[in-house]
Amino acid sequence: MKLLKDILYGVHLTAVSGTTSCDIASICFDSRQVKKNDVFVAIKGTLTDGHKYIDAVVKAGARAVICEELPDTMQDEVTYVEVENGNQALAVMASNYYGNPSKNLKLVGVTGTNGKTTVSSLLYQLFKKAGYKVGLLSTIKIMIDDAEYPTKHTTPDALVINKYLEMMNEAGVEYCFMEVSSHGIHQKRTEGLVFEGAIFTNLSHDHLDYHKTFAEYRDTKKKLFDQLSKSAFALTNIDDKNGLVMLQNTKARKFTYALKNYADYRAQILENQFDGQLLKIDEHELWTKLIGHFNAYNMLAIFATADLLGLQKLETLRLISELDNVDGRFQYFISKNRITAIVDYAHTPDALKNVLETINTLRTGNENVITVVGCGGDRDRSKRPVMGNIAADMSNKVILTSDNPRTESPAEIIAEMEAGVEPQHFKKILSIVNREQAIKTACQLANDNDIILVAGKGHETYQETNGVRVDFDDFKIVKEVLNNLDK
Ligand SMILES: CC(=O)N[C@H]1[C@@H](OP(=O)(O)OP(=O)(O)OC[C@H]2O[C@@H](n3ccc(=O)[nH]c3=O)[C@H](O)[C@@H]2O)O[C@H](CO)[C@@H](O)[C@@H]1O[C@H](C)C(=O)N[C@@H](C)C(=O)N[C@H](CCC(=O)O)C(=O)O
Ligand SMILES: Nc1ncnc2c1ncn2[C@@H]1O[C@H](COP(=O)(O)OP(=O)(O)OP(=O)(O)O)[C@@H](O)[C@H]1O
Ligand SMILES: N[C@H](CCC[C@H](N)C(=O)O)C(=O)O
Numbered sequence: 428m429k430l431l432k433d434i435l436y437g438v439h440l441t442a443v444s445g446t447t448s449c450d451i452a453s454i455c456f457d458s459r460q461v462k463k464n465d466v467f468v469a470i471k472g473t474l475t476d477g478h479k480y481i482d483a484v485v486k487a488g489a490r491a492v493i494c495e496e497l498p499d500t501m502q503d504e505v506t507y508v509e510v511e512n513g514n515q516a517l518a519v520m521a522s523n524y525y526g527n528p529s530k531n532l533k534l535v536g537v538t539g540t541n542g543k544t545t546v547s548s549l550l551y552q553l554f555k556k557a558g559y560k561v562g563l564l565s566t567i568k569i570m571i572d573d574a575e576y577p578t579k580h581t582t583p584d585a586l587v588i589n590k591y592l593e594m595m596n597e598a599g600v601e602y603c604f605m606e607v608s609s610h611g612i613h614q615k616r617t618e619g620l621v622f623e624g625a626i627f628t629n630l631s632h633d634h635l636d637y638h639k640t641f642a643e644y645r646d647t648k649k650k651l652f653d654q655l656s657k658s659a660f661a662l663t664n665i666d667d668k669n670g671l672v673m674l675q676n677t678k679a680r681k682f683t684y685a686l687k688n689y690a691d692y693r694a695q696i697l698e699n700q701f702d703g704q705l706l707k708i709d710e711h712e713l714w715t716k717l718i719g720h721f722n723a724y725n726m727l728a729i730f731a732t733a734d735l736l737g738l739q740k741l742e743t744l745r746l747i748s749e750l751d752n753v754d755g756r757f758q759y760f761i762s763k764n765r766i767t768a769i770v771d772y773a774h775t776p777d778a779l780k781n782v783l784e785t786i787n788t789l790r791t792g793n794e795n796v797i798t799v800v801g802c803g804g805d806r807d808r809s810k811r812p813v814m815g816n817i818a819a820d821m822s823n824k825v826i827l828t829s830d831n832p833r834t835e836s837p838a839e840i841i842a843e844m845e846a847g848v849e850p851q852h853f854k855k856i857l858s859i860v861n862r863e864q865a866i867k868t869a870c871q872l873a874n875d876n877d878i879i880l881v882a883g884k885g886h887e888t889y890q891e892t893n894g895v896r897v898d899f900d901d902f903k904i905v906k907e908v909l910n911n912l913d914k
């Protein structure tokens with residue numbers, strides 16, 4: 428039990444009815460989970476409004492209700508607190524409830540359209556190798572040093588974040604790296620957290636269903652930097668045209684990285700091969716297994732972060748060369764007949780273009796590139812035609828297919844992708860709704876030495892349709908099919 432007034436510390440209250448000196452069992456923002464003596468926080472969401480469920484939570488035994496407007500009828504035994512913003516209140520309350528765990532470790536946030544999982548997972552690996560106890564909150568998984576936990580979000584809700592940070596405190600974790608998505612920032616899931624630093628990777632087309640305009644999407648990302656303290660660091664990629672925007676209003680110490688422009692941290696690509704690339708960072712040569720110019724940015728970002736967090740530069744470079752690729756990011760397998768199958772989480776136009784550019788620059792002869800790709804349902808529809816055309820333009824053959832249709836019709840999503848394909852590429856494309864069948868067809872079409880790219884789902888081990896997730900693993904399937912075809 429915790430006192431309501433302690434949980435509310437730092438929350439801007441606009442009205443209170445009842446006592447705040449009451450005991451609270453736990454914080455809840457979903458009426459369906461409220462138990463006796465809980466405090467319920469009403470949130471205005473995208474589908475419904477938590478305020479509609481206030482009567483129901485009171486019946487279920489809630490001791491207190493936090494809301495943006497006090498209800499017309501109030502019960503004497505319940506405390507009602509009015510706040511300006513439910514999401515913000517929830518985030519601050521969650522931090523207080525779990526003892527402000529972000530203050531007891533060095534928390535670094537990574538934001539940007541692409542590269543968040545890669546950068547945060549590599550930082551986790553790097554700091555582990557350097558001998559520290561490390562935490563990770565990422566799209567793929569949550570790690571408390573060596574213990575792994577599943578996750579459904581890139582940036583979980585404030586209660587989940589703070590619960591895991593508290594567990595990290597208990598486990599003696601010193602550094603934690605976390606992905607900060609634009610949905611997370613917009614829904615204030617990370618407010619109330621104390622960041623040691625923040626990293627910006629890049630900004631390109633995504634989530635314009637949710638943020639409506641690119642400017643709004645950019646400004647949402649920028650908020651992470653606006654909220655940093657004076658002692659924190661703000662590290663940005665200034666080869667990206669929005670890199671400097673992130674630093675405009677931050678109080679933090681500002682640092683830049685770049686491959687093309689003058690910056691505090693610079694890298695050069697000396698060699699690029701299928702099994703790795705040679706980089707020059709800080710006058711030192713460094714071999715990394717991660718390929719593609721986008722990964723040169725990722726490696727530079729982690730080198731700079733390690734330096735800003737006080738690791739020795741030479742030791743960092745040595746450890747970076749040992750880092751392994753992240754699951755589902757350019758994960759490849761070479762078959763008996765030298766067909767290369769690559770699984771990559773490219774689910775945005777920019778990521779798809781980068782991956783195909785990398786593949787095309789590594790081609791040594793006249794091998795064909797066969798791409799299997801789809802676009803997610805209930806997500807930004809305007810990505811679909813653009814991704815359809817990028818795939819067709821940069822591959823010899825494309826199979827358009829499904830990627831988590833969610834509540835949409837898979838065939839209609841594919842039709843929207845097809846609509847973007849320019850006429851000169853029409854003969855390259857095939858559409859197969861069933862993703863397994865699409866992968867099988869790509870494998871059947873592949874000749875010796877060809878390259879198959881299966882894009883969009885990366886590490887995911889499911890396909891989601893109408894709220895139901897069935898087991899589905901791109902890498903496992905493509906490997907099995909090629910082996911069974913004896914190719
Ligand atoms: C669009 C979106 O982001 N939605 C998130 C949001 O839910 P919502 O706004 O739809 O909530 P709602 O259903 O309208 O309900 C409003 C409030 O009423 C409450 N409620 C609802 C029903 C009821 O009977 N009783 C009740 O109390 C709900 O608990 C909620 O507090 O708040 C929920 C709780 O935090 C999230 O789980 C949910 O994520 C949904 C499932 C989702 O798919 N989000 C994706 C888009 C997302 O967040 N992705 C980013 C990654 C993007 C990227 O990296 O590219 C992420 O960080 O994971
Ligand atoms: N720095 C980068 N710049 C551009 N593209 C990148 C970069 N790093 C990775 N990518 C591409 O984007 C894909 C997704 O990378 P990653 O999972 O690291 O991004 P993310 O930002 O975590 O994505 P999400 O928003 O889904 O969490 C990769 O599979 C790769 O194709
Ligand atoms: N974080 C991204 C992941 C997209 C991955 C893709 N496979 C899909 O399901 O659309 C999102 O939630 O939009």
Ligand SMILES: [Mg+2]
Nearest residue numbers: 543544566581
């Ligand atoms: Mg991610």
